[in-house]
Amino acid sequence: MISVIVIGKDEGEGISRCLQSVRAALEGVLPYEMIYVDSHSQDDSLTRAQALGARCFVPDDARTTPALGRWVGTQAALGETLLFLDGDMTLSPGFVQAGLAAMDRGYAGACGIRRDVYVKDGRVVGECGNYFGCRAARTAPEFGGAVMLRRDALLEAGGWNPDVETCEEAELHARLRRRGLAVVELPVPMITHTDRVRDARGLFGTIFTRRRLGQGQALRCALRAGSAGQLMLCDRPTRLWALQALCLIACALLGLLVSGWGGLAAFAAAEALCQAAMLLALRRQGHARSLVSAWLLLAYMPAGMASLQRRGTGFAQWEGTA
Template sequence: MTISELADHDGDAAPQLSVVIIAYNEEDRIRECIESVFDACRDVDGFEVILVDSNSTDRTVEYATEYPITVLRIPSDDLTTPSAGRYVGTHVASAERILFVDGDMELTETWLPEAMAYLAAHDDVAAVEGCLNNSTQTGISEADKLGGAMLSDAEALDEIGGFDPYLRSNEDIDVGFRLRAAGYRLVRLPEVSVIHPEDDTISEPIRRWGHGYYIGQGQILRSRLDSPTILRWQLRRQRYKLGLLAWLSAGVVSLFVAPLLLLWTLLSLLGFGIVASRRGVMRSVTILTAKTLGIAGLFIGLTRPIPPAEEYPLSAVEVVATGRTLAGPARNGEGTGDEDGSPEGETTAGDEKYAAGNRDDDAGKSVDN
């Protein structure tokens, strides 16, 4: 089966929700991620789960196929970005609501029902997010950008052209800004939406640099030059990097004037000391490293044009497994006959572990029918 055949939903009864999980080398967390999605969707009448793997070299795909979900693989490192995963997943998703989750996240059970209800009740809202890991928010607030897990209106997403598969990073922020520019609202609920591991060590910005993630912001700035509003929002997000760039430039100039160099050095140490007293020394070093690498990535990204999204070769994406529309609660029924080669009445390994309860006759149908 090809991805174009998988994306052909003519005649199929669309589920209420499509969940798109993007993953790369997440063998240690992917099971918990998928199971958290099942738990969060226990009150959803019909949902599908689509995992898009970015050419993992570990057992991520193997573990994902234990579940009754669709598993896709982008087979070339040249085509893999987080944005490409969301782009591919969007093309396969069949529901009017699409939930995007990273493979190292665990979805909470409280946020999703609230998010779906809010999105359904407000036509001017294109996306709803929650708080990451913990929340001090007391009420619903307007969001100026998106990040982490987000529930999106598929029609609004399609209206702005969806995710850009060639962006190296910040694709969720880019989509959020484009949705706002199109007149839609973005909303953040006070509930915690996902639990996400945090890495405050120096290795994290180095890892991100190695994957080319810091290039994304420069790519976005270059591609949005024709939209002054979005460009202004993006530049505002970079104010700390631009401020650091100005300060580093002042340091270079001071090299030629000894008194100025001494003053610049003392002020730099004072500034670092203030940040370190609040964040800790190692955390401050990590922040400074990330901002410095971010500046370098910004300039590199500005030099790299982005091909049109339509040129992305969807035909190259491999269909590893086809899932089916599931009905919550996700663990209270017996497995039904699949159309992936399993005989009627015989369950697959994923069905035996997480059989979907059926609320209607179509609940057990494969998504490729």
């Protein structure tokens, strides 16, 4: 049996679309169950989910995270294959069958093509047809919130980490890879993700985000689990810039030891000019974002690692009436 585990908060009509797409894709095709884990919604998401036949659960801890919701769903699931979705996604017909066939060849899990639709004020303002750029079957370099996993493989890796606020998929993927458990990425439509476009947050809102803290939290957990070598928190260009930045920091510290504060000040001034020139050159090529992301990644790592908090994993089944 396939256990489809959906997480959400205040999704409203989105939950209805998600669960209806699951029923349309699997009804009469494969035995399945639907589980909805709600992060203390204030709307009618729970009622909608129950009316469509989902077993509904609510975590005891009000400080919910996506990983906590998925871990609650994992504990409640009856199936040996677990399909994880977010409440703002719809499942594409045919993916589950293709994923199961691939997993029969020894993979721990499967994911597919993610289509993003950007919506603002109820109106579609953009679209990305293949978010991860999958053109052929391959071992997944990364996966997002939509992934199908063997239950035994997930448990062998330690399950979802409820303490990580964001980047929980990368942290789990690192533990899977450390144990030689590969996820296959298929050139098959898997989900459509509705991304609500928010108004511009300004410089402060762009820099200070939960995701940046989550990167540090994921790194701390990966170091603890011994899987930091497999952790991928950002794209390849950003990783290369981050490595360069670490080398520069090391050189600056060496300059401080050798020449004192004067040497450090001279080094910092020269490096600031070099970084500014590089940023201008990269901006013309459209790659400035990677350089900025690399410095923000390093700047936020200590804060993220320090912000990790333990969360309770208890939960209760919601017994409302449909």
